[in-house]
Amino acid sequence: MPTVRLRDPEEYPEPARRAFELAKQWFAHDFRQPAAMSRVMAWDPHFGGPHGRAMKRAMAPGEFSRGEKEMVAAVVSGVNACGY
């Protein structure tokens, strides 16, 4: 159970709701609700914005493909024992 109440998308301002749509494209998946992490990061756009841009920059194809980087992210999450 999250320790905070995750707000419904309509409780966010318009720029955040646009960001939720972009997140669907990023994941190529039509979420019923924006992912919990997207909603958390949208709480403070002055943190979530640059954090998200850094993530997208890190995950962009380069010497490693996006898929390879998703695998790196998965093992980092695994060794951090992060269930999310």
Place this chain on the structure above:
Amino acid sequence: MAGDALWYEAAMVVGITNALNVVADALGPLMTPVKRGGGPPEAVAIYDDILAFYGAPGEVPLPFGLAAQDPGYLGDLWAAVKRAFSDNQLGRRLKTSLAFAVSLTTRSAFGTAFHLGEMRRLGVGAGGIMEVVGVVQMFSSYTKIADTLQLEPDMGDIAPVDRSPAPGGPPPA
């Protein structure tokens, strides 16, 4: 990165990397590794294979030198490591990068230095290394934010289920 085989391979790399790192980091300062020719004769052939795999003359990486007191154990440990890191459905370059990511995330001094050296030896450039560092860093942030807020998984079902059998197993009915 679809299909379970890739993820089974990745998990085995993660596991055996951690196995090497915990011993090297904890016991490296406390125990003397067995040098080539200084241990049981059975270990020599294994050492040669290890050195060939890593393309480096000299001494074998620390965890193997520490394991060489028992050549039977060393042989099995090495066989598992070699299998995990050999080209298969995932390439060695990516597997080594995963090992680097695991080592960096778990703050393994041995593993971070060793796999960084291996990434470079296998042709990953400074840009590629920074890419992996960036992913490790950002997901070390996301994971802690998620844990702090105790977020529940909501993206676990977006990948298709792989219905193929285990290697060598019968096809699905």
